Amino acid sequence: MLLKSIELSGFKSFQKKSLFNFSSPISSVVGPNGSGKSNVAEAFRFVLGEQSIKSLRGKKGEDLIWNGGADAPRSNMAIVKVVFDNTSKFLNIDFPEITIERIVHRDGENEYLINGSQVRLKDVVELLATAHIGASGHHIISQGEADRILNANMKERREMIEDALGLKIYQYKRQESERKLKKTVENIEQVEALRKEIAPHLRFLKKQVEKLEKASQLKESLITLSKEYLKRESLYISASRKILNQKTTPLEVRKKELEEELSRAKKTLEGSKQKDEKRDKLINLEANIQKIRKDKDFELQNLGKIQGEVNSEERLNKRQREILSSNEHKxxxxxxxxxxxxxxxxxxxxxxxxxxxxxxxxxxxxxxxxxxxxxxxxxxETNTDQVIELEKSLSRLKDEMGVVEGKLKQIEKEENNLQNQYIELRKEIEKEKDSNRDAEKTLFRVMSEENKVVGELNTLKSEVNRLKAVEEDFNREKEENIVLAGKEILEYESLSVGRDGL
Structure with missing residues (x-):
């Protein structure tokens, strides 16, 4: 026995859940007219996937649902569940008992379940087709359909025979394949239309990609060149600072020794009982020379600082003019x-x-x-506001440098005057043979050597100030390169240096 039971709930005239068990080879459903005998047969067609509401004596899915009565309200859905004995595996599914269930809602929505798992109508049709049960309905003869079978034409009889032989599943698969092929052709046409539509965008994007690739290459080149430049500048600054320190240290030591020797000579002159007018003049002259040297050192430092700022402003002005003259940076x-x-x-x-x-x-x-x-x-168009500001700043710095240079010339003039007095006094003292003049001779020798040492130190201080300006420019350029190429350029310190360079 293959059919075990059928259960109806809310289907047509069956408001309450009704269960029909089929325990014998032949079962009959009897009752008076209007009791629902035909509804039971139609329930079989419904649960097995019938899609024609007209063949179920209805116009829409809502007509299959219990519409209410005097004793009970209407139902929201109709449920039909049929159970098959599958111990002989007549259905191609690995269960000893198969439950097929169909639910229809008032909005026309249908649900299909096999053994409680929700499936598609396609799955139900394919499962039943393996048991030679198809859409022709040859296995269910409803009221008034005997004449339809007898009067069927060749095409309808052929469909019934194909259902009975189980050929419908292959026809269904063929139709499904044809539908998929048609859908695939439509998709290909849509893809072709879309391809034609986006072709101009692809060409535009290709150009953008080429620009990005070029920009990436330029950035890599910028990073490499920036690293090399920063490494060379760093080595140059370090080497220059080392050389200046090597030259400055011995001069500072010698200057300190001369100052001590000069101090001893001064004490000798001050403590001498034979102090005369030349000795007083000599001491005053030395004090004036020391003072004028300090003033000169101060102005030289100012001049070096201003010169560094002028060089920096000139480089910025030149760079800004190059940017303004280039169309790429407009x-x-x-x-x-x-x-x-x-x-x-x-x-x-x-x-x-x-x-x-x-x-x-x-x-x-x-x-x-x-x-x-x-x-x-x-x-x-040219935006010269920044250039004008830089030129104003450069002009102001040059004016300041002119003032400082004027002060230096005045100081050098006074220094030359004092030096001339010093030379004349030295000549006079050298003519004297008195032993009391030995301290004065020592004083002149020390002062002469000290003048030389101080001059060399002043030159080195100017070099130090220039190096500071170069280092400031180096730090500013490093920050600019970080903005343009990223912090990756800070790895320049790890670059190795050979005899021939980087």
Whole structure:
């Protein structure tokens, strides 16, 4: 026995759950007219996947649901569940008992379940087709359908025979394959249309990718060259500082020794009982020379500092002029671009309803002329505000440097005057043979050597100030390179240096 039971709930006239068990080879459902005998047969067609509501004596899915009565309200859905004995595996599924269930809601929505798991109608049809049960309904003869079978034409009889032989599953699969092929052709056509639509965008994106790749290559080149440049500058600054320290240290030591020797000579002169007018003049002269040297050192430091700032400003001014003269670095404001876009849209809008080819060509020429004029005007624009500010700053620094140089000339003039007095006094003292003048001779010798040492130290101080300006420029350029290429350039310190360079 293959059919075990059928259960109806809310289906047509069966408001309550009704269970029919089939325990004998032949079962009959009897009852008076209108008791629902035909509804039981139609329940079989319904649960086995019948899609024609008309064959179930209805117009829409809602007609299959209990519509209410005097004793009970209407149901929201109809449920039919049929149970088959599958111990002989007549259905191609590995269960000894198969439960097929169909639920229809008032909105027309259908649900299908096999052994409690929700499936598609396709799955139910394929499962039943393996048991030679198809859509022709040859296995269920409802009321008034005996004549339909007897009067069936060749096509309808052929469908019944194919159902009985189990060929419908292959026809269904063929139809499904044809539907998928048709859908695939439609998808191919849509893809082709989409490909044609996005082809211009792909060309544009390809150009953008090429620009990005070029920008990436330029960035890599910038990083490599920046590392090499920063490494060379760093080595140059370090080497220069080392050389200046090597030259400055012995001079500082010698200057200290001369100051001590000079101090001893001064004490000798001050403690001498034979102090005379020349000795007093000598001491005053030495004090004036020391004072004028301090003033000169101070002004030299100021001059070196100002010279470093002037060099830095000149480099910035030169770089800014190069940027202004280059079209690649021209800046166009968003407002100007929006104004150009609005002008083009106004011109294009006048051609929307026009079919005149000559008029459209004229409009295109106007657009090209407008764009070329915009590009030309932007190329000719120059923003010289920053250059003017740099030139003002450079002029101010040069004025300050001129003032400091004037002070230095005045100081050097006074120093030369004192040195001349010193030389004359030295000549006079050298003529004297008195032994009391030995301390004065020592004083002159020490002062002469000290002048030489101080001059060399002043020169080195100027070099130190220049090196400080170079180091400031180096730090500023390093920050600019970090902004352009990223912090990766800070790895320049790890670069190795050979005899021939990096």
């Amino acid at each position: 800046i166009v404001t968003l407002g100007d671009v929006e104004e150009l876009s609005n002008n083009i849209e106004n011109i294009v809008s006048s051609t929307e309803k026009s079919t005149d080819t000559l008029f459209i060509k004229k409009i295109l020429k106007d657009i090209v002329f407008l764009i070329r004029g915009f590009i030309k005007s932007k190329k000719e």
